[in-house]
Amino acid sequence: MDDIRSISTNLNLPEDTFISQYLEKSEDEYLIAKKPCPFLKDNLCSIYGVRPEDCRSYPHLWKQGFQTRLIHVVENSHYPCMNFNVSSQ
Numbered sequence: 001m002d003d004i005r006s007i008s009t010n011l012n013l014p015e016d017t018f019i020s021q022y023l024e025k026s027e028d029e030y031l032i033a034k035k036p037c038p039f040l041k042d043n044l045c046s047i048y049g050v051r052p053e054d055c056r057s058y059p060h061l062w063k064q065g066f067q068t069r070l071i072h073v074v075e076n077s078h079y080p081c082m083n084f085n086v087s088s089q
């Protein structure tokens with residue numbers, strides 16, 4: 001919920017409006033509902049300073065089971081914002 005609060009504040013949107021416009025509920029978490037990510041503008045993250053924790057920690061090398069998630073890392077590698085994260089960690 002910290003991510004929702006930070007991003008909705010940054011976008012100057014009420015949290016419930018931000019959720020209904022950009023997110024979908026998956027099990028116990030919210031995910032960005034659309035692909036490509038609506039915050040990717042001109043190959044840059046337009047909310048970089050408040051990007052979600054999952055984006056900040058990508059490719060989640062600290063989590064267990066990296067080998068089983070490797071295909072998703074490759075799938076997401078076309079996102080320039082993710083490539084920046086990979087190269088900066």
Ligand code: SF4
Binds near residue numbers: 037038044045
């Ligand atoms: S880092 Fe990429 S995937 Fe994450 S919010 Fe920004 S544009 Fe979207």
